[in-house]
Amino acid sequence: MKRLTVDVRPGEYSIAKLPPASPLPTLPTSDGLVSITSTPDEVSVVSLTAIAPPAEKVDRGWRLLTVRGPLEFTLTGIMASLAGSLAAAGVPLYAMSTFDTDHILVKASDLDRAVVALREAGHEVHA
Template identity: 85%
Template sequence: MKRLTVDVRPGEYAIAKLPQGSPLPSLPTSDGLVSVTSTPDEVSVVALAAIVPAEAKVDGGWRLLTVRGPLEFTLTGIMASLAGSLAAAGVPLYAMSTYNTDHILVKAVDLDRAVTALREAGNEVHA
């Protein structure tokens, strides 16, 4: 696996869950990552804590780490490498991908350990 460049994004993020069958929320996207995922069982939202829907079940206190991209779809092992480094350091994560790249959320209290673990694995991390 080649060395990755990872940026720690500003702001506190939240992971939220809306009830099954909820309409997809319309959220501003200019201030950071916003992801809305719908399944037959739920609607999940990942966004800056200040903009998640008020009626959602919310788990806050997350920080966002983004792999600099774009990444080719043919690349393999990126998420596995990052997750393995964090798992070895005992850092829980929430992983997600977009068209261009991969993203990992870690609890704010674990951010320093996450950055250290990723750097020790040979990655370049900009905090």
């Protein structure tokens, strides 16, 4: 795996779970990542805590790490490399991808360990 450059993004993130078939919330996107995923079983929303929608379940206290992209779809092992490094350090994660790159959320309490683990794996991390 080639060396990746990972940026720690500012702000606290939340992961919210809305009931199935909920109307998709409209959230501002200029301040950070917003991801809305709808399945037959739920609607999940990842956003800065300050703009998170009211929800039946909300898990707060996440920090966002973003791989600098864009990344080609033909690249392999990116998420495996990141997740493996974090797993070896005992850091749970919430992984997601966008068209251009990959993103990982880790609990704020685990951020320092995550940064150390990724650096020890040879990745460049800007915190």
